[in-house]
Amino acid sequence: MSADELGEVLFSADQITARVRELGEAISRDYAGRELVLAGVLRGAAFFLVDLARAISIPIAVDFIAISSYGPSSKASGVVRIVKDLEEEIAGRDLLVVEDIVDTGLTLGYLLRILRERGPASLKVCTLLDRNVRRIVDPPVAYRGFVVPDKFVVGYGLDYHQRYRNLSFIAALKSPA
Amino acid sequence: MGIITIARQAESGGETVAERVAKHLGLALVHRPLLECLILEHGLSGQELDESDEIQTGTAVSVAGQVHVDYVQAVLLDLAGKEDLVLVGRGGQFLFRDCPWSLHVKVAAGLGARRSALQQVQALSDADAEAWLAEVDRQRSDWIRRHYGADWEDPAHYDLILRSDRLGVEGAVTVICRAAEAGSILGHQTEIAAWMERHGADVSADRATGVPGFVHPSEAEFARVLDFYRIRWHYEPRSFPLAWDEAGHATEAFTPDFYLPDLDLYLELTTLKQSLVTDKNRKIRKFRELYPDIQLKVFYGRDFRSLVQKYGLSSTPSRSGAAGTHGDERQPS
Numbered sequence: 001m002s003a004d005e006l007g008e009v010l011f012s013a014d015q016i017t018a019r020v021r022e023l024g025e026a027i028s029r030d031y032a033g034r035e036l037v038l039a040g041v042l043r044g045a046a047f048f049l050v051d052l053a054r055a056i057s058i059p060i061a062v063d064f065i066a067i068s069s070y071g072p073s074s075k076a077s078g079v080v081r082i083v084k085d086l087e088e089e090i091a092g093r094d095l096l097v098v099e100d101i102v103d104t105g106l107t108l109g110y111l112l113r114i115l116r117e118r119g120p121a122s123l124k125v126c127t128l129l130d131r132n133v134r135r136i137v138d139p140p141v142a143y144r145g146f147v148v149p150d151k152f153v154v155g156y157g158l159d160y161h162q163r164y165r166n167l168s169f170i171a172a173l174k175s176p177a
Numbered sequence: 178m179g180i181i182t183i184a185r186q187a188e189s190g191g192e193t194v195a196e197r198v199a200k201h202l203g204l205a206l207v208h209r210p211l212l213e214c215l216i217l218e219h220g221l222s223g224q225e226l227d228e229s230d231e232i233q234t235g236t237a238v239s240v241a242g243q244v245h246v247d248y249v250q251a252v253l254l255d256l257a258g259k260e261d262l263v264l265v266g267r268g269g270q271f272l273f274r275d276c277p278w279s280l281h282v283k284v285a286a287g288l289g290a291r292r293s294a295l296q297q298v299q300a301l302s303d304a305d306a307e308a309w310l311a312e313v314d315r316q317r318s319d320w321i322r323r324h325y326g327a328d329w330e331d332p333a334h335y336d337l338i339l340r341s342d343r344l345g346v347e348g349a350v351t352v353i354c355r356a357a358e359a360g361s362i363l364g365h366q367t368e369i370a371a372w373m374e375r376h377g378a379d380v381s382a383d384r385a386t387g388v389p390g391f392v393h394p395s396e397a398e399f400a401r402v403l404d405f406y407r408i409r410w411h412y413e414p415r416s417f418p419l420a421w422d423e424a425g426h427a428t429e430a431f432t433p434d435f436y437l438p439d440l441d442l443y444l445e446l447t448t449l450k451q452s453l454v455t456d457k458n459r460k461i462r463k464f465r466e467l468y469p470d471i472q473l474k475v476f477y478g479r480d481f482r483s484l485v486q487k488y489g490l491s492s493t494p495s496r497s498g499a500a501g502t503h504g505d506e507r508q509p510s
Contacts, residue, residue: 080406106408
């Protein structure tokens with residue numbers, strides 16, 4: 001891990017902990033008496049989901065989902081697809097999709113379309129970070145941790161070439177040379 | 178290119194007729210094994226091909242099902258632009274309905290003949306066999322209605338309707354081949370390329386292969402991103418007049434780059450430097466005044482460049498992910 005690549009710390013570990021606690025309390029209030037399933041979107045949301053789940057005081061189920069990424073290998077052909085599906089049956093249950101960051105909304109838009117077809121009692125989104133300057137698809141974000149500017153951010157699950165996920169804080173990556 | 182589409186009643190022998198026609202004329206037969214190979218190249222699976230299939234239960238069009246139908250259509254159109262085809266089912270008569278170099282055929286047969294054909298492969302009573310035949314045809318009819326809003330039974334959709342039990346398979350093949358030759362539908366690659374381009378806004382095949390006419394290469398690549406995320410789009414489908422002369426003719430117009438029908442959203446992407454966007458800003462302000470109910474999202478210089486970098490669209494990409502390729506659109510691992 002090269003500290004030289006890291007720029008400004010945007011959210012400290014304490015700030016994240018406090019905000020996650022607030023989100024957990026809000027979710028516990030809103031879903032009291034209901035059957036809630038948290039669905040974390042791999043891999044970035046894993047860290048956030050684990051802390052969020054522990055900040056929620058009502059009974060919940062936890063599950064994960066993963067989708068394919070757009071990249072150089074996708075350019076000639078290919079479409080987004082679920083590469084690791086939920087194992088929980090969500091029909092008739094309240095589903096809260098947990099994201100690390102919502103950016104253009106393209107992937108989340110696809111994910112919500114697919115999940116909605118499975119007939120959950122409700123379907124909402126909780127994202128740690130919301131970067132809306134490039135938003136194309138507007139998913140219904142019910143809970144957001146922080147709004148972030150148009151910077152490449154790493155830490156607390158967010159990576160740069162798989163590095164920095166394990167930082168306890170969120171920092172901007174310095175601009176490329 | 179020419180297309181022979183063959184719709185068929187259950188157990189009418191339509192598949193066999195299609196196979197023989199393809200062999201006789203030397204055309205590619207589009208059947209399930211070929212489609213499986215093609216859609217695998219496009220990142221879909223056999224299961225997803227099932228979701229696009231004509232035999233589907235339920236009355237609603239699922240998002241996944243429609244997406245897969247769209248994608249299989251894209252694959253078919255892509256294929257049709259390269260060679261002459263015989264296409265069995267899958268709404269080919271509607272997909273290529275306006276194509277002048279197509280022949281739309283329906284193969285039918287009397288109930289008794291179809292029942293006997295089924296009973297040769299399945300030990301069913303007469304009543305069960307007839308119920309099975311009716312159910313298959315009903316599902317095909319429902320599928321056409323859901324995806325094309327048309328009546329499968331309407332003879333107006335077909336150039337030829339043949340009874341295979343009266344003509345025999347070979348007789349049906351002869352009639353179809355002669356009709357194809359009489360109509361000179363085969364071998365029109367140049368003309369069909371133009372037809373595909375004109376109809377590009379309505380189908381998605383050209384998205385995967387790149388529609389000619391994008392003003393900027395990044396737009397073509399951005400279109401691929403939309404395809405990847407299964408977002409339907411049209412490129413510059415509409416110009417919005419902004420000013421008119423005394424005779425009422427438009428003297429100035431604004432044409433957004435993309436329209437996303439599922440989101441009812443227009444997108445304007447610009448690679449212009451900030452110093453050069455003054456005129457575009459004026460146009461956009463005017464557009465918003467004149468068309469307040471039309472949703473428009475504008476990506477200016479830096480936003481667009483970061484979007485281009487985010488998806489690795491730049492021809493000379495900077496450090497991978499420099500503009501943020503994680504989060505809801507993850508980096509490839």
